[in-house]
Amino acid sequence: GAVVSQHPSWVICKSGTSVKIECRSLDFQATTMFWYRQFPKQSLMLMATSNEGSKATYEQGVEKDKFLINHASLTLSTLTVTSAHPEDSSFYICSARDADSTDTQYFGPGTRLTVL
Amino acid sequence: GQQLNQSPQSMFIQEGEDVSMNCTSSSIFNTWLWYKQDPGEGPVLLIALYKAGELTSNGRLTAQFGITRKDSFLNISASIPSDVGIYFCAGQLWYNQGGKLIFGQGTELSVKP
Numbered sequence: 001g002a003v004v005s006q007h008p009s010w011v012i013c014k015s016g017t018s019v020k021i022e023c024r025s026l027d028f029q030a031t032t033m034f035w036y037r038q039f040p041k042q043s044l045m046l047m048a049t050s051n052e053g054s055k056a057t058y059e060q061g062v063e064k065d066k067f068l069i070n071h072a073s074l075t076l077s078t079l080t081v082t083s084a085h086p087e088d089s090s091f092y093i094c095s096a097r098d099a100d101s102t103d104t105q106y107f108g109p110g111t112r113l114t115v116l
Numbered sequence: 117g118q119q120l121n122q123s124p125q126s127m128f129i130q131e132g133e134d135v136s137m138n139c140t141s142s143s144i145f146n147t148w149l150w151y152k153q154d155p156g157e158g159p160v161l162l163i164a165l166y167k168a169g170e171l172t173s174n175g176r177l178t179a180q181f182g183i184t185r186k187d188s189f190l191n192i193s194a195s196i197p198s199d200v201g202i203y204f205c206a207g208q209l210w211y212n213q214g215g216k217l218i219f220g221q222g223t224e225l226s227v228k229p
Contacts, residue, residue, distance in 0.1 A: 004158075034216060043204065043219045044159070057214065064184035093158050095217075104183055107151075
């Protein structure tokens with residue numbers, strides 16, 4: 001089946017530093033990937049849609065200069081949280097859309113970010 | 117952001133009981149999906165529904181795409197302890213929306229052996 005990986009699975013960083021999270025589709029090509037954020041006991045909230053070879057589309061209220069997204073290949077999208085602050089601590093989950101298989105979205109295992 | 121109305125928020129049931137949860141929306145969706153999320157992991161797709169009125173089963177799970185395209189339900193029959201987790205419905209948008217998903221608030225299921 002379609003597998004999506006994320007790296008790292010968890011990261012702890014100091015306030016003010018930047019953190020990069022990778023999302024890879026392992027056995028299919030994904031022209032579109034999505035980045036979500038999930039706070040404890042809450043639902044997934046879409047942050048941005050990442051399209052291979054073009055600029056990401058951000059949801060309302062998400063700062064594009066703070067959450068940098070790069071989708072340089074059909075199997076890799078990265079999310080960089082710049083100048084992280086404690087309020088950015090969350091569970092970040094990516095999904096990849098398999099355009100060859102009913103456009104189903106498959107989710108990665110998530111990355112737990114803790115900003116001290 | 118936009119969300120679906122999912123209910124109930126939580127359920128505490130005895131092993132062997134059937135479970136039902138549903139989602140409603142004021143908007144029409146082209147596709148409805150149901151996911152299960154275990155703690156500290158990403159959501160896993162359970163059932164995808166593509167047509168209004170569609171009824172689809174996956175083992176002990178059955179889901180339906182409402183005829184108005186504004187609602188969906190998920191039933192779990194004869195629950196077992198490994199059914200514990202959070203279940204999310206999601207509506208998928210098309211037509212210049214890039215296929216993005218809008219999630220319900222989740223239903224947390226607890227199963228007592």
